Amino acid sequence: MAALHAALLAALAVGCTSNTGATGSGTDAKAGPGTKSIAQPGKYRTLFEPCGSVGSSALKDLLPGTVGLPDKQQQEILRGSASSTFDTDRRVGCAWKSDAPDASHSLSLDIERVVSYDPAVSDDDRAQELFTEKQIAAAVPVATEAPTASASASAPVSGTPSIDATEPAATLGSRMLNSIGDAAYLDDDLASAAAGSTAQRRTVSVVFRTSNVIATVVYTEQSGHTTVIPESKELQEKAQHLARNLVKKFSD
Numbered sequence: 001m002a003a004l005h006a007a008l009l010a011a012l013a014v015g016c017t018s019n020t021g022a023t024g025s026g027t028d029a030k031a032g033p034g035t036k037s038i039a040q041p042g043k044y045r046t047l048f049e050p051c052g053s054v055g056s057s058a059l060k061d062l063l064p065g066t067v068g069l070p071d072k073q074q075q076e077i078l079r080g081s082a083s084s085t086f087d088t089d090r091r092v093g094c095a096w097k098s099d100a101p102d103a104s105h106s107l108s109l110d111i112e113r114v115v116s117y118d119p120a121v122s123d124d125d126r127a128q129e130l131f132t133e134k135q136i137a138a139a140v141p142v143a144t145e146a147p148t149a150s151a152s153a154s155a156p157v158s159g160t161p162s163i164d165a166t167e168p169a170a171t172l173g174s175r176m177l178n179s180i181g182d183a184a185y186l187d188d189d190l191a192s193a194a195a196g197s198t199a200q201r202r203t204v205s206v207v208f209r210t211s212n213v214i215a216t217v218v219y220t221e222q223s224g225h226t227t228v229i230p231e232s233k234e235l236q237e238k239a240q241h242l243a244r245n246l247v248k249k250f251s252d
Helices: 002-017 056-062 071-079 123-137 149-158 232-251
Strands: 091-098 103-113 175-177 183-192 200-210 213-223
Touching: 056 071, 056 103, 056 232, 071 091, 103 232, 123 183, 123 200, 123 213, 183 232, 200 232, 213 232
Parallel strands: none
Antiparallel strands: 091 103, 103 213, 175 183, 183 200, 200 213
8 A cells, every 4th residue: 555655646746747738727636647546626725714604693593691791792702712723724613602690502613624645535535534434433323314214113123213204303313414515414412511510511513524624513502500401402403504504605
């Protein structure tokens, strides 16, 4: 494999030094003319500014603790906090948080543009590999939002959550999604807010891939009352809605 990799890199170097066959398209070429296999570059070469990617009305809905606060405090919360990254063309992120007596909410975005350094592997394929690794690490089962009736009937036998066509998808547990980007999954986790605490915290993550970009939306609600458990339905619906809007931004 090492010898093959070296040979591919050598072929790439030869292709890059030749002026023949240039397209002038400005895309990241994976290999030059004369190579046997040319992996396609990714669709995206830059990333949008994440803290400005979510409108103020959407943020107020996601962060209800901002309602009623003085304008200055609201602006500080809605501005968000940008993640520190070495290259904003490769990775960006932003986080928001609001507190209220009943519950606190937090939202974060992490957006990564994947580049394959293997001339034989496209950026999209490498992004899918990384996406699958994330899915496996999150222990999200491979399933769609709307399986066949026979699959739903067999679910109680296999021990996996059944998916009824009449049941809103947002009431279900962690699963693959089939309507966001090229591939997506949702992870729903309920845990204690902290060691020794009886307060409950639910974290809903939606991870999706569109071409060579992987984006992660993490939406969390921590209850302010020990007897109240944050519900999945609303958190999942809002996280998915935001993820769908982010996909549209990549298409703009």
